[in-house]
Amino acid sequence: MTEDLFAPPGTAWQRLSPNYLRMKLLLIPLGWTALFVGPAVAAFLVGPPALGWAVVAVWAALLAWRLIRAPRAFRRWGYAERDTDVYLTSGLFHRRLVCVPYGRMQLVQLQSGPLERAFGLATVEMITSSTQGGVTIPGLAQADAAALRDRLIARGETQQAGI
Amino acid sequence: MSLSPADPSAPAVVPARQVVEHPSPLTGVAHGGIALAAVVVFFVQELGDGGLKDLSGQAVVFGILAAAAVLLAGIYGLFAWRTTAFIVDDAEFRVERSFIWRSSSKVDYTKVQAVEIAQPLVARLLGLAKVHIDVGGAGGLNLAFLTRTRAEALREHLLARMARARALPPGPATAPGDTAPAGTPPLDQAEPPEVLVHAVTPATLLLGTAVSSPAAAALLVAGALLAASIWGGGSITSLGALLAFGGWAWSNVGRNWGFRMTRRGDTLRISRGFGSTTAQGLRPDRIQGVAVQQDLLQRITGLYRVTVTVLGFAESGDESNGAANSVVLPFGTWADVLTVLRAIWPELDLTRVQPVPQPDRARWLTPLAFEQHTWGVGDDVVVAHHGLIEHRLTIVPHRRMQSLSVHQGPLQRRLRLATVAVHTTDGPVSLRLYHLDAGIARRVFEDQLERGRAARAAVA
Numbered sequence: 001m002t003e004d005l006f007a008p009p010g011t012a013w014q015r016l017s018p019n020y021l022r023m024k025l026l027l028i029p030l031g032w033t034a035l036f037v038g039p040a041v042a043a044f045l046v047g048p049p050a051l052g053w054a055v056v057a058v059w060a061a062l063l064a065w066r067l068i069r070a071p072r073a074f075r076r077w078g079y080a081e082r083d084t085d086v087y088l089t090s091g092l093f094h095r096r097l098v099c100v101p102y103g104r105m106q107l108v109q110l111q112s113g114p115l116e117r118a119f120g121l122a123t124v125e126m127i128t129s130s131t132q133g134g135v136t137i138p139g140l141a142q143a144d145a146a147a148l149r150d151r152l153i154a155r156g157e158t159q160q161a162g163i
Numbered sequence: 164m165s166l167s168p169a170d171p172s173a174p175a176v177v178p179a180r181q182v183v184e185h186p187s188p189l190t191g192v193a194h195g196g197i198a199l200a201a202v203v204v205f206f207v208q209e210l211g212d213g214g215l216k217d218l219s220g221q222a223v224v225f226g227i228l229a230a231a232a233v234l235l236a237g238i239y240g241l242f243a244w245r246t247t248a249f250i251v252d253d254a255e256f257r258v259e260r261s262f263i264w265r266s267s268s269k270v271d272y273t274k275v276q277a278v279e280i281a282q283p284l285v286a287r288l289l290g291l292a293k294v295h296i297d298v299g300g301a302g303g304l305n306l307a308f309l310t311r312t313r314a315e316a317l318r319e320h321l322l323a324r325m326a327r328a329r330a331l332p333p334g335p336a337t338a339p340g341d342t343a344p345a346g347t348p349p350l351d352q353a354e355p356p357e358v359l360v361h362a363v364t365p366a367t368l369l370l371g372t373a374v375s376s377p378a379a380a381a382l383l384v385a386g387a388l389l390a391a392s393i394w395g396g397g398s399i400t401s402l403g404a405l406l407a408f409g410g411w412a413w414s415n416v417g418r419n420w421g422f423r424m425t426r427r428g429d430t431l432r433i434s435r436g437f438g439s440t441t442a443q444g445l446r447p448d449r450i451q452g453v454a455v456q457q458d459l460l461q462r463i464t465g466l467y468r469v470t471v472t473v474l475g476f477a478e479s480g481d482e483s484n485g486a487a488n489s490v491v492l493p494f495g496t497w498a499d500v501l502t503v504l505r506a507i508w509p510e511l512d513l514t515r516v517q518p519v520p521q522p523d524r525a526r527w528l529t530p531l532a533f534e535q536h537t538w539g540v541g542d543d544v545v546v547a548h549h550g551l552i553e554h555r556l557t558i559v560p561h562r563r564m565q566s567l568s569v570h571q572g573p574l575q576r577r578l579r580l581a582t583v584a585v586h587t588t589d590g591p592v593s594l595r596l597y598h599l600d601a602g603i604a605r606r607v608f609e610d611q612l613e614r615g616r617a618a619r620a621a622v623a
Contacts, residue, residue: 004601004602004605005569005571005581005601005602005604005605006569006571007605009609084616085612093572093573094570094571094572094573095570095571095576096568096569096570096571097568097569097608098566098567098568099566099567099568099608099612100565100566101566101612101615101616101619103619104565104566105271105274106271106274106298107268107269107270107271107274107298107303107304108268108269108271109266109267109268109269110265110266110267110268110269111264111265111266111267112264112265112266113263113264113265114263114264117265122265127298128565128566128586129474129565129588129589130565130566130586130587130588130589131589132584132586132589132593133565133566133567133568133586134566135566146267149267149269150269153255153269153271156271156273156274157271157272157273157328
């Protein structure tokens, strides 16, 4: 049933670079550890040891859960370029599907932070005049991202639609 | 790396050689100078206030901090200059930044709304200027700092290129052109006569203000204060409570006193206010969406409030405040609401929009407001109605739809439901069709996309 709702629009979903999953698998432990270091140290110093170990257990459980889900969440990402619009789907827990007509794009940005660069990745962001409706495609190979950006802009110019 | 300007990532139409420009080398000096000016202003103010008593001791610390701030700003500016590049030619306008985060923004020429040149004092002394390129509702691009002449040339080029890009396809876009050049003619040419659309009577305004949830809340607070003061035996606090309530009621009534909507030619005009009258022009073709609200207590009086999302209201910040600006009917009966709606979209007929209820199993998610949640699609508009305490009817024309999305949370997945969101320009109106059957949701999504496409094609 739900597969039906997020089915690809005629053409198959294009997937993100596998490097994006690798980056996520590195980022998830870093992020959750950073989040839990403070509470864990505080719990060990102030409370009984049991409290400290409880915090560590929560950390381990959350981390394991996120790591197990990461590949599935990664596989939910998909985008499709069509004649007049772009489709993007994502999310495992909270699923979504967005469609932005080329004519509505105001600005297309290509971004890559230090870590993304290390993995050879870039993010393409399409900005419309509605902040809730913008589309961000992370984890594309840099060359693909630049090419996608140029295709999007070129189509936007020919299919402009005011606001 | 591959994001550098030299990369052959541009489309094939672009000529082989591109001129890559950088901001002025004086950018670092300008940033440092601006920081220095800020520090000096702060210092002088503190001195004037007598905040710095022990000058010798504090001045040293302060001086070090100030020097550090100026140095940091200068270094930032230096990096910004070295790492920012932009390319402007006939085919594209692109800004590349490669400071810690790399970004590359490419602007669609047809989407340029306005180009502003700003000159802070320090920049002016150095002959520099900052360029802001407005591309509509969300976001824009900043280039700092260019020489004054280059900034002006850039603006000329962008505006000319924008005009050309707009002129190429048949039937240029209607709305965006109006914000662009500085010399836009004023909204009304005073030729057609002014016709009254609707006026809010003082009785309706007073009734609407008195019987509403904020009034009840204010009354409760005032009452509590009053009770507390009577218990405590002091009369001053009770006076304060009364004053607070009176002030709230006054500002609410005063702001919308004598609310009139008139039509002159294509433009609607709203004038309101007690004492100082506020007048604003409103072009129906710039209205992106309408929301009709009715809160709990207003159901007794049968009054509604109508607000709109208008393109360009955010920019014209010269009028009081944005929230009040979006109101096109402070209080009115359903007949008044229809009058105002007809003035905005004459072709709209709400009776022809068939309301569709949610499927029965959505009761699990909206047990109390289930009866209120309906949605419908008309020839020109999407309509959604929801709300528990405040009933809200949201209307967005197909041709104003920006993008579209479907969402499904874990509970919705279990119940085979999904929510469709219709995105418009940012404003008070936001349209969501909650908890549709998952199978229908995708069809609604695809059909709505098609309707949006058709409506845009009809306008162009």
